Amino acid sequence: GENVEQHPSTLSVQEGDSAVIKCTYSDSASNYFPWYKQELGKGPQLIIDIRSNVGEKKDQRIAVTLNKTAKHFSLHITETQPEDSAVYFCAAKRENFGNEKLTFGTGTRLTIIP
């Protein structure tokens, strides 16, 4: 089955700096890669996703890049703000008929230092 590794497990950056979180996956057939943000006491919330037919996607201060050859994808947050502090999860899924299983990484606790 799919295995997703996520690094680093914790990350502290100064407010205004950029943060990068990296994930690798094992199943070359995976083609959908969402990122979730989980705040304290809340459920994970989708912040951005990317499909394997594109290499990069951007939404304001958040961007995701995908390298299918190397089987890794990354989340980039620019101009970080205190409200970006949370746990971030990457995930991967193969689009097969009837397969809805997302495999999650182990999470990155991001702390923005004011």
Added chain:
Amino acid sequence: DAGVIQSPRHEVTEMGQEVTLRCKPISGHNSLFWYRQTMMRGLELLIYFNNNVPIDDSGMPEDRFSAKMPNASFSTLKIQPSEPRDSAVYFCASSLEWVSNQPQHFGDGTRLSIL
């Protein structure tokens, strides 16, 4: 729009007792997922339904766990009898379709403590 609604938000009970967690998916969504989150194991998929039918329950840890979806707007996850190692946060999520990559929307979870 209302998101995924889970109840109760917190549950504390003694081992051996039956525990029932409840979930109301987003209206119109036809896939529903139950996850468990612990520090040791992260986010684990327990079971998922499509059109109220269980599709994959391979993540259900033991026969003590069972899940039902009697209609499109309600699902339960039951643990009987409960054990201290079942303590975790249980999330329900729903999505619109199951054959294309539609995002999963999570509820805020039930924090379960088994004493």
